[in-house]
Amino acid sequence: MSKKGHIYRLFPGGNTSIGFYSYYNYVIDLKKAKRVYLIKGGPGVGKSQLMKNVGKVLVDKGYDAEFHHCSADPDSIDAVVFPQLQIALIDGTAPHVIDPKYPGAVDEIINLGEFWDENALKQNREEIIKSIDENGKIYKRVYSYLGAAKLVKDDVERIYKEVLLSSRLNNEFKRFKEEYFTDIKGTKKDSIQRHLFGSAYTHKGHINYGNTYLSYGNKTFFIKGSSLLIKSDLLNELSYHYIEKGYDITFYHHPLIPDKIESIVIPELDTAITTLIDVSDNKIINTDDYFNRELLLSYKDQTDESNSIFNMLMEIVYENLKRTKINHDFIESFYVPNIYFDKVDMLREKLLEKILGS
Structure with missing residues (x-):
């Protein structure tokens, strides 16, 4: 292949009014896939960067790639798929826990947890547990406000339906x-x-x-x-x-x-x-x-009020998602210094050899 492949940027999961919602089962059709690599490991171990690096190499070689972004942090990747090769790398950790469906035949687990200093991480046990639990609480707040925003949106949609x-x-x-x-x-x-x-x-x-x-x-x-x-x-x-x-x-x-x-x-x-x-x-x-313009105009005060409240609720959602990002970065600060990234790099090269040789 002479030219670079095309990158499609997608979201397989989302922060919604009914909580975290997953379409991860549609990332790749397992019955048609040649190989699916499920990447396990904690925050900061290099899962996203591993997938990005593999994706970049294959795109440079002319293969199209789907970069499936994380709704918590759009700079992070939760999966990368190569449609022409029918191969995917997928983050298999929470909140989108994925276990092998066809072990060995299609799925293969890659455990980056093998490349961290477990003793060093245990020294920060209390801080890690506290921070991870705190993120869970913040996400509950996010989903509560998204639920409230949906109720307000329902009120506006009721008016739109009436004036249509x-x-x-x-x-x-x-x-x-x-x-x-x-x-x-x-x-x-x-x-x-x-x-x-x-x-x-x-x-x-x-x-x-x-x-x-x-x-x-x-x-x-x-x-x-x-x-x-x-x-x-x-x-x-x-x-x-x-x-x-x-x-x-x-x-x-x-x-x-x-x-x-x-x-x-x-x-x-x-x-x-x-x-x-x-x-x-x-x-x-x-x-x-x-829309019946005259009838819609009669509801202007109500729609303006509801839209204002909706925007206010969404601002609270975004502010809390910023809190989750800051907290996640804090959690990663315990992991990053204790990861053997040279071993992750070696694994990436072996993985590329397997993919390109398949």
Whole structure:
């Protein structure tokens, strides 16, 4: 391969209104995978850096790579997948504990815990336990405030639903589907669906990497509008057409309400449809155009109040996620000086040899 591979940046898990929510089972299809390396070990042992380094080498050699980012810290990697090789490296530690499903045949455990000075870590036992437990308490606070934010969002969504001119929206959406789906032929296979997060609530705010996984040029379409639920419903309706025709589809879910959708991607058609802003100018529809403006205006004080409270709650979420990051860095400070990173580097080289020789 002569040119570099493409890096897709994704989120397999998220901080949501119902707690930490995982789509890690969709990182790679274990029945199709050639090899999955489950990386175990505590904070600061180099799991993320190991995956990043392996990923960089293979991307430089021309292989595409999916970098699955951590919702707690988007600078950290929880998994890296090489679709052309059907190989993945996955962090198998909490909160996304993963155990081998097909030991030896597909899965292989890599234990970086073998490369730390256990006696030195025991000397900081009390501080480590206290800090890890404290992070658990902070995350409970995060999820409580996300739950409250969802309730406030529900209040606004109730108003959007009431003022929606459903028949007008449905007619316009029907016109688009008739125009767009006419030339899409069916396949002779069953559709396979994959689920991930399209964005994440992190200590750096609400982050998405849509510009990496929605990179389909003129075949990226945009649904605009204020209502999360209305846009998600339209994406759901569009997805049925692709599924019926047998196309594989990836659903990218919303971090506040994980069963709602931000984007869908149909790789076989080089097509993506998203609700994320600043990704595409190919607007399908603006759902706000189908609101009863006079009725919506009568609710302005209520929607303004609810949106203000929602933003306030989210600021508290981000501040607490910053606390988890500071606390995590403190925990890592006990581990990093006591890790034999030269041995981790040697393991990385052996791992690369195995992957490239597979």
